[in-house]
Structures are given as structure tokens and as C-alpha cells.
Amino acid sequence: MRFIDPEGMSATVYVDEKGKRLGWNGHTDDNVAIIKDNREAATIRQTDKNGGTTDLDKIKSAQLTTKTELKESKDVLNRTIKNGGLQEESSVVTPSGEITRGQPGSSESTIVNGVEVKKATLPSVPGNDNTSIHSHITAMTTNQKGEPAAASAMATGPDDPGTFSGYNRNIIVGNLGMPIIVKDQLGNSSTIMPTQGVVFYDRSSNYTLKLAIKAVDNILNLK
Numbered sequence: 001m002r003f004i005d006p007e008g009m010s011a012t013v014y015v016d017e018k019g020k021r022l023g024w025n026g027h028t029d030d031n032v033a034i035i036k037d038n039r040e041a042a043t044i045r046q047t048d049k050n051g052g053t054t055d056l057d058k059i060k061s062a063q064l065t066t067k068t069e070l071k072e073s074k075d076v077l078n079r080t081i082k083n084g085g086l087q088e089e090s091s092v093v094t095p096s097g098e099i100t101r102g103q104p105g106s107s108e109s110t111i112v113n114g115v116e117v118k119k120a121t122l123p124s125v126p127g128n129d130n131t132s133i134h135s136h137i138t139a140m141t142t143n144q145k146g147e148p149a150a151a152s153a154m155a156t157g158p159d160d161p162g163t164f165s166g167y168n169r170n171i172i173v174g175n176l177g178m179p180i181i182v183k184d185q186l187g188n189s190s191t192i193m194p195t196q197g198v199v200f201y202d203r204s205s206n207y208t209l210k211l212a213i214k215a216v217d218n219i220l221n222l223k
Contacts, residue, residue, distance in 0.1 A: 019218025
């Protein structure tokens with residue numbers, strides 16, 4: 001499935017890690033700069049309050065993305081939840097905002113480098129400056145030993161490093177951490193599921209930023 005995102009005319013906006021608006025750089029496009037440094041965030045906020053704009057090249061802590069990428073990341077997560085949370089989903093977004101969606105991954109586990117994983121194959125899109133988006137499973141399952149198993153977007157899979165090197169930006173969506181299994185005094189077990197969101201990685205599979213879905217919604221709702 002291919003389509004062009006039509007909403008590409010919002011201001012280049014600066015936000016904090018909660019998705020709250022800090023300011024902008026005076027340009028009109030789809031770009032979002034997430035500011036990770038509190039001091040830089042405070043400076044941008046004050047500049048905006050004074051009626052000024054901030055040049056992006058003066059900001060060192062910015063994680064760049066677009067509203068198109070964030071919207072599609074949320075869609076990938078929602079598709080994963082809709083399919084039961086046990087099949088990975090994926091998309092590729094080009095710098096111009098063109099989105100290509102992949103097919104759902106298998107619900108069956110495979111062994112990669114000694115690790116049991118469920119995976120989806122990213123759709124093939126020409127170029128090495130695109131953004132990859134894929135989910136890790138969001139539901140609890142059992143592994144091949146019959147033990148409880150889950151996944152987190154905060155950890156790359158065994159295939160991810162080789163794949164990520166071919167993309168300018170990489171996003172994994174899913175649980176921001178692992179579920180916690182607790183037992184009461186009677187020995188009954190219950191599971192506390194973590195917050196879900198999006199996690200950014202660079203070409204070298206280095207973690208760069210995470211955003212809870214609430215923060216993503218805050219950014220997408222900015223005018």
C-alpha cells in the first residue's frame with residue numbers, strides 16, 4: 001500500500017519529550033525537533049515567548065522526525081494491537097513523506113542467533129535515507145519452552161542492526177519496557193503491562209530517544 005501524506009504544511013516545531021510545544025524556527029514544513037536537553041528547551045521556550053525563532057543548527061540535543069513519521073508510527077502500533085499483539089507490523093517513510101506499508105509478520109517464532117523472535121520484513125523501498133518503522137509484539141505470549149514471554153521496543157532484535165544501517169532513521173514501536181508479573185498472598189499471578197510508545201535508533205542501532213504515545217498525540221495535535 002502506497003500513499004502520500006497530505007498534511008505537510010505545519011510549522012517546523014520544537015517540542016519537549018512530553019510533546020509540549022517550545023517554539024519554532026520560522027519555516028513551514030512537516031518537521032518536528034524533539035529537544036532532549038532541558039537547558040536548550042528552556043532557551044527555546046523563552047525565545048518563543050519573546051516573539052523570536054530559534055535556528056535548528058544552534059540546537060545540539062534535537063531528535064529530528066516528522067509528523068508523518070509519528071502518525072505512521074502510531075498506525076503501526078495500532079495495527080499490531082489490532083492483530084492481537086503477536087504479529088509485528090512495519091512501514092517505510094521516504095524523506096518526501098511517501099509511506100509504504102509492509103505485510104503483517106508471522107505469528108510463529110523463529111530462532112535468530114540463538115534468540116527466539118517473531119518478526120516482519122520491512123517493505124522494499126529504494127534509497128538509504130528513508131525511515132524504517134516496525135513494531136515489537138505488544139502482548140504476552142509463551143516461548144517454545146512454555147514460559148511467559150514478551151518484548152520491548154527499548155531493545156533491538158537480533159536482525160535489527162543489519163537492517164538499521166540502511167536507513168537514516170529507525171523507529172521501533174511497542175512496549176516501553178517489559179511487563180511485570182506479580183503474585184498476591186494467595187499465589188495468584190497478575191501482569192502489569194508497561195506504557196507503549198515509539199523508540200528512535202540511528203543507523204548504528206544506538207538508542208536516541210523514546211516517546212510515550214501520549215507525547216506522540218500531543219505533537220500530532222499541535223496546530
